Amino acid sequence: MSHNSNLQDDIIRMSGVNPRKCMRCGKCSATCPAYDEMEYHPHQFVNMVENGDIEPLLKSESLYRCLSCFACIERCPRSVEPAKLVEAVRLAVIRQQGANRMKPEDVAAIADDETPQQLLVSAFRKYSK
Amino acid sequence: MQKITKNQLLDKAAELLDNGTVTAVLGWQKGEFDYDVTPALFENKEELFANFVWNDFCGANFSKYLIKHTRKVEGKILVFLKPCDTYSFNQLLTEHRFDREKVYAVGIPCEGMADIDKVKAIVGDGISSIDCGEKIKVTTIYADAAVEIDGKDVLEGRCESCKSKKHVAYDELLGEEGDVLDSNRFDEVARLEAMTPDERFAFWQNELSRCIRCNACRDVCPACTCEKCVFGNPKSGVENKSPANSFEEKMFHIIRAFHVAGRCTDCGECSRVCPQNIPLHLLNRKFIKDMNECYGEYQAGAEVGSRAPLVNYTTEDLEPGEVFDRRDTDA
């Protein structure tokens, strides 16, 4: 198992989450609406961050499947709040040079007349720096 | 300056002595000078008519004297109470310090008392006589003509910020009843609070270093009625009959203020009698202001039997550290 403690510290600091509070109940994964789209599920995120096993998460598509719907934050009985970890890992990726997930030139292909501005700004905030 | 006259008081006293309601009268008598008026117990009409005085220098609060006199005198004592005195009177009843049945209280109106230092500032030294009527007429040994002073110009500091012209206790009222006033008495405390700690320290060091520990403040204070004062009690741990340094003065005044906190009616006698003119009432008012702000408005003596803030609590009281936050956010 790879252990990247620098990255782990960064993620913990950025997210403000203490993964050690997790009691492994799995309610986050039980409640996640994007569960089936994810390679690593919310409870695994918590566990992997706790173990410093961050590298696979950085590469995972799961980062872009989280809907930020806050359901796991709402229902986590231990206030671990996995979505905050997902967000922190995603930021760790897109903050790197040239690592933007979405580029302005991509938009034209996806957007239509009805696309609300909200969708564009949200997506850019989530996927790009 | 006073609206009620000496004769009105004498007539009332004579009437009550004659009809047997009371057997003694607690009143004022002239001291060494006209302005030096002291409390006295008159046990017959002759003494009363010979020595009783009522003028603009009758500031003394009689409530405290009732403790001593009611223990000694058979029958009831007539006491004249100005509005501010009635608060002390009630407070002492709350503390069971004398038997209400042994007192006949006559409430008298007060237009504010005169401060002899302010008079002296106008006329200079060598006062030979003072006549209080509409105006205060002062003669001195250095001048031929009497100087006339308007009483309003020489009011005692405490009377300038009088909290109430309304009596909260009496058996009988002479003259007209007044109202509880919207006083500015906390302004000076607020001014001090707004200073920096260093400024405050300097202020109090300057004031308290003048203390000569004469104990006049304690002796006159209607809340300081302890059978034995902690400062004279070797077992108390704070016994000190004469101070060795400025700390001990400070400690004396802090402890005294704390002991009377919640019981002090803010009558202002402490500052009136202080020979060094230390504004001791500003310590007591600080406690009153803090307690009002932290635990709700409370006026000691406003009613008999009320529960003072320091012998009371709620589960939601602010924390000791928060008393400062409170001020910081207010400021």
Place this chain on the structure above:
Amino acid sequence: MQMNEHKPLIVAFCCNWCSYAGADLAGNNRLNYPAEVKIIRVPCSCRVNPMFILRAFQRGADGVIICGCHPGDCHYTSGNYYTRRRMAMLFSMLDYLGIEKERTRVEWVSAAEGAKFAATMNDFVATVTALGENKRLEDLRCKK
């Protein structure tokens, strides 16, 4: 003797039921705090008379801290509520006289809060050390 670093003298009044036990727990768990802290055991924080605090300052203490059960948990049900009011008023008065407010403190420490006790003492000693010697409220005559 080193003159450059002032070692403060701290008196801590601890109630027997919660805070003294909390201090014991700090010991059981070997949680260090400075030796400048000297604890006096009282049955309840409400036993602490303002006179004790002033006396400590008079005799050269640089800081005084009163520890009691958390509000609502007083062994005597209401003692610490009185403490809370008394000390709030006393501290406010000391501040009014220009004495550094950081020299006095009230903390609620339960018998289970050994860590809090140690952390509180560390913090208090650091605070008082930063203030330096208590010149404003001590009686130099009594100082050794």
Place this chain on the structure above:
Amino acid sequence: MKVSYFPGCTLKNKAKDLDAYAYKSAEALGVTLEEIENWQCCGGVFTTSKDEIATKLSSVRALKAANDKGQPLVSVCSACHNVIKQTNYAMQTDKDFAFKVNNYLKEDGPYNGETEVLHFLELLRDKIGFDTVKEKVVNSLKGKKIAAYYGCLLLRPGKVMRMDDPENPTIMEDLIKALGAEPVVFANRNECCGGYVSMESPALAAKKSNAVVENAKAKGADMIITACPLCRYNLVKNGADIPVVYFTELLAEALGVKEDNK
């Protein structure tokens, strides 16, 4: 009553209806929405990461502007409201964050989350009162069966939003009742529509949106209302076969101020 108002980018463009009806309805109910001067886009999503400062500054500016006027800050768009309320909560509870933000902004005097942040629905419920709304209804929507779709941002995180029970809300249902219609309670009303993922992964968004519409229809709804332009977009785009409208439109209709718009 005057309140500060943060419309947000979408309400000035693709969701003009949501904005215009909010103005009209508020006016009919005796409330003036005073648009914050020079407001900037909230960013659409609240970044939970503690070291994200810049993305939250526009919200703080809006909050500070409302605070200077001594008014609550009202928004209609679920996303704006979520971002602003979460930012305000961070200003209240995260001292480090507040310190940095105040240092950065250097406004007159520090801001520590004093502003009351209200969603337009809260304005209706807590400041105006649904009873008052009910009295002002001129076109009762009697007979309509309306499903209130909350989505995620309106209610969560519950301890920050403090708007309603995050799992069993009633605020929109109560509004529907006040307007004379019959609310349809359906389980997916606080499930996500797919949100901004529709940009990246339209299939996932379609799946989530369809589940919402199907669930509402199964419960007998003939209309869905929402407070979020993105929710509406996703639901409509993915083929909702019943009308999906903003709650303000419904409100304007019931209050009789809808036609003025057109």
Place this chain on the structure above:
Amino acid sequence: MQRIGVFVCWCGSNIAGTVDVHAVAEALKLEPGVVFSTDYQYMCSQAGQNIIKEAIAEHKLTGIVVCSCSPRMHEATFRKTAAAAGLNPYMVEIANIREQCSWVHKDMPIGTEKAIILGKAAIAKVNLNAPLTPGESPVTKRALVIGGGIAGIQTALDIADAGFPVDIVEKKPTIGGKMAQLDKTFPTLDCAACILTPKMVDVAQHDKIRIFSYSEVTEVKGFVGNFDVKIKKHARYVKEDVCTGCGDCVSKCPMKKVPNEFNLGMDNRHAIYIPFAQAVPKVATIDPNACNMIKNGKCGLCAKVCTAGAIDYTQKDEFIEEKYGAIVVATGYNHISMDKFDEFAYNQSKDVITSLEFERLTNAAGPTAGKLLRPSDGVHPHTIVFVQCVGSRCDACAEKGKEYCSKICCMYTAKHAMLTRDKYPDTDVYVFYIDVRTPGKNFDEFYRRAVEEYGVHYIKGMVGKVVPEGNKLKVQASDLLSNKQLHIDADLVVLAAAIEPDKSARPLATMLTASMDTNDFFTEAHPKLRPVESPTAGVFLSGACQGPKDIPETVSQAGAAASKVIGLLAKDKLTGNPCIAHSDEMMCNGCSSCERVCPYGAITYVDKEFRMPDRTTAIRRVASVNPAVCQGCGACTVACPSGAMDLKGFATSQIIAEVDAICK
């Protein structure tokens, strides 16, 4: 001047490791009053105690300072040692140089210096100690048990069997508590009613036990051995001593739509009712909020049919005042509200129920006569999902639920699952768990049987959301071991709701001046060594009011509490704590400040004649402390403006001596 002996303990290396004990002993030798000073490896050992005893005799010591571990540890030990050597035990002071010195400082010179100062403070204090003698007070030989569940019942029976009279106060119309609502009990599966109801009958028939049902404690005064308690008996509008419990009134009552609290509102009862067939006392009670006769004077049917003439619509609440020597709290528990957990749809579907509701649904005396039927439509469920830990083990920041483990849920859920599979093999039963906690005799074996023999599907994971759709409950959950999200169409969802202390406990604790933890569980005097006593003398704890407990544990704790009560009531006199307040009458102003802050009402006032300093006599009002009531907190000593009020053992002069010793 005292003759003081100083005894410095090494505590092996615990103290001696960081404190130069010999240096401490030498330094303290020089303190005023000290005539003897020594150190030893273990002062608390027999040999160490002998050193103290010998020194007392040899040096005619009048006071002792032991520099050792915390006084909370061995103060009592050394007091006994002193007493054995003929010294008053209150002439002993402890300097805590272990917990508060050697264990928290690492540096030997620093530790030693501090130990010396702590020793000096103790010496300064003991110089001012005076021998104290505890007061005595009589014991009222009657116990009060608050709460009539299994805990209260067992405690009452045990006390009464020892020959002491006991009163049970129960707020409901019948005793029996939660256990009466249960169906079967784990791990033996015997029926709750079969083992509980005989005990209820025993209580009813015991000549030493009185039951005050439909009653509550409203006021408690006094102290250990001498409590004065006021009990409010709510009007039940039925004469308890006349009613035969025949039930004729119930069947004739026209008001039959009152939610039945015994069945948790899953069916209805009448306005006049007997909670259940085996109720004790078996008398009817009229619900004044439902009865038309009481509400508007229209009806009166029950009075007409009652041949015994027991109905009395004019009955009023009645107050009973009684003295007790001991009080046992047995107020029990409740399930927490499910309002904050509506992701499980408890408030949205009738078919999402709590486990206690499930008990009633499977109980032969329950709303479905024991047939497992769905509350919504009365259909037999084929797929049942049990969810564990609902509201238990929550983080405080989550702002919902409880931080503790509710302890009983794992076992009762295993029981429910097993019984369901046993009775209805056609039913699929899923249990979502985080951990299965089964520490108890035959507990894990029981749980394993549920899995292995009965085929209950235990899934490690949690349910995230329950969606009522049609007549199904769509359960979305995680299966952590197979790393899958599950979607189950369930017919019934059963929530293992966390348990919390009964709401009546907090006000009761205030009345009793007994302490509680942040969860409102009563605090025990010592978590290990005095688990059934409250820190407040004379108040004892039985059952779940002290913490989550199952029945076997409750019953054993109930017995333990009873034995403590018996131990107390068997005494004729109690010796009190001598460290109490006392007022110097010469200094007392009689101002009542002390009385106002005394939490025990220990201060009264008397008028006494005094010779005054000016040789006159005067009658003065002075405070007087009841030594049996005063607990020695000292609140009065600070409230007293004159310093007349002082505390023995913690006198003003003693504390100031300590301050001076530390500061100089």
